[in-house]
Amino acid sequence: MKYTFGIFCMALFLSSCGSNTTENSEETTAPLNQEEATNDVGIVTVYSHRHYDVDKKIFTDFEEKTGIKVMVKEDKASKLIELIAQKGDDADVLITVDVARLEQAREKGILQPIESEVITGRVPDKFRGSENHWIGLTKRYRILAYSKERVDPEELTTYEGLTNEKWKGKIAVRSSDNTYNQSLMASIIANSNQDEATK
Structure with a gap:
């Protein structure tokens, strides 16, 4: 299975637009029993480096709207990328932080271009990979933090x-x-x- 966003990414992106913004791998959000896990019909598997409550809400909203179960595997980005490259045939979506890691995933050949007019029509070019292998979902600011007592x-x-x-x-x-x-x-x-x- 190639690792593309498809309907899940469309729903995730649209839901996130309306949202307020471990060392060992673990599964979170709507745990599946063994029978469900081996039957990939109606299941989307997300490999995620993020661990925010807003993501869990988006996954829950997606399940309620589509009836498709979301299985989430969490770990550090580098481990997830290697896991997908080695034996990640079950991976449908990779969510990580920072464009550098997304480019690492693309260079390893574990991503395929997104073919969705909904997504490409709503996400500006500057927030997408040059060949649409990935899109940005959120923005982070690199701020300066200093002591107000010692710094003007x-x-x-x-x-x-x-x-x-x-x-x-x-x-x-x-x-x-x-x-x-x-x-x-x-x-x-x-x-x-x-x-x-x-x-």
């Missing part, structure tokens, strides 16, 4: 402001090989230039 807000209004010598040795940040940091650098390059990203 006017001094730090952009990420570029962190390159000021004043802040040397005073910044706590993820390692450079972290996918979140790499995505942040990519966004700075895209919105500014490479010189700003390498300061």
Whole structure:
């Protein structure tokens, strides 16, 4: 089975638009008994790195509207991607965080392009993979957090402001090989230039 969104992703996307926004693998949301799990008729299997209550509500809403059961397998993104690549024939949908991980999944060949006019008509190009292998469901902001007692807000209004010598040795940040940091650098390059990203 190839891993596409199909009707599930359409329902999930439309439902999420109206919503308020472990180490070991586990199944959540409407657990299935063995007989149900071996019969893939009326079942959609979601591999998810996310663990938010809003997702569970979307899955429940989907089940109520379609009568299709949702089986969710949760784990870290890297483990889910490897699991699908090795033996994920039951996977219908992969939900993870950050575009870098989605691209990793695409490069491993475990995704197929989404063929849905509903989705492509509602999700702008900038929130989709170049060949529609994935779409963005939610947006995260990479914010600056600082002590109001020690930092004047006017001094730090952009990420570029962190390159000021004043802040040397005073910044706590993820390692450079972290996918979140790499995505942040990519966004700075895209919105500014490479010189700003390498300061």
